[in-house]
Amino acid sequence: MSALSEGWVDLSVPISPRLPVWPEDPPLRNARTANIHQGDPANVTELRMSAHCGTHVDAPLHFIPGARAVDALDLRALLGPARVLHLDDAPEVRARSLQEAAPKRGERLLLRTRNSEGPWWEQPFKEDFIGLSLDAARVLAEAGVACVGVDYLSVAGFHADGAAVHRTLLEAGVVVIEGLALAALPREAREVELLCLPLRLVGADGSPVRALARPLPEGAR
Template sequence: MPHYPGDPVPEIKRVQALEEGAEANVTHLSLSAHAGTHVDAPVHFFSGRAGIDELPLDATMGRARVVHVPGEGQVSAEALRAHDPRPGERLLLRTRNSDRRWWELPFQESFAGLTREAADFLAERRVGCVGVDYLSVAGFHEDSPAVHRTLLDAGIWIIEGLYLGEAAPGDYELICLPLRVAGSDGAPARALLRPWTRG
């Protein structure tokens, strides 16, 4: 599992095994709250703000829109403007990151993420949630703390580490629930999309 540089290396270890005479299989997990697919909480960048256990369920569940943001560079405000984000919208950004099975590869510093101007634009539009298809919402060589702070301070919940390679642009039902860890700055999550069928 790739992990953001500086974060702990994820470890998954079977500590009790039926094959070795144990009464049950038991696995020990050791990983950052920001490993794999995960949700960032405001306390990730603001002391005293909401932890992941305070996530409103409707922030990451309900109608969501996948938009394709092509190109080799970072996700710009201009590229997002073309999709006309709406207030409260759950917006999932499919970039070139989803053209490969990135979670099976070493960490790539060249991944596509938001520029600071793009974060400012989404904050101005007051979207409710933004999801990205790599381990950080901000490009590796961007001002990552500023991008995160801009979004989180505007009340935008962040889903990182999505794979959107099989999701065509359009409306879906998003179901994304992070582990409810009290006071945590984030938590791993399982994120699912299914076609939006309601009116």
């Protein structure tokens, strides 16, 4: 991840053709449509990619017909103090683990799992990544958290009922951030200041984001 000043850490994965994508999604393509070396006055790159490529935000419209698009999200859910939960030893994020963490209404949570043990964005797509169980999603929805961020391409496991997990969160107003590079944070980080901004894509069901975090002293939130 890129180096930043004043303690900020880049939690966004590099966007390149080698980035793994969800199996049903189109592959990422970028092409130089104008090239200075070929006599053009400027370099121009054309991008073709899913709105759910790399580090991105899901809008409610992603799974709920007629719901809010990404340009209508309340950005306050993506800006401010966040808590990092370390769930490294679980085969999936389970309800009990989240209940023990006692999530609070309006809280921002980043879930660091064993997905963060290596640079997953440099490897082929893997089906055995760690995601939330449906019961875990219900815990967050009932708690009324503002957002949840996860360290792979989906908040739900590949073999889970992904639609049900997403709808449970999105219908409750929980903003979902997927594809975070949480390994970039110091291992001891438990509380951070989060800055995560989607593009203002009118009518879109998601958007790539640039996500940054700055570790805070414990109890500073």
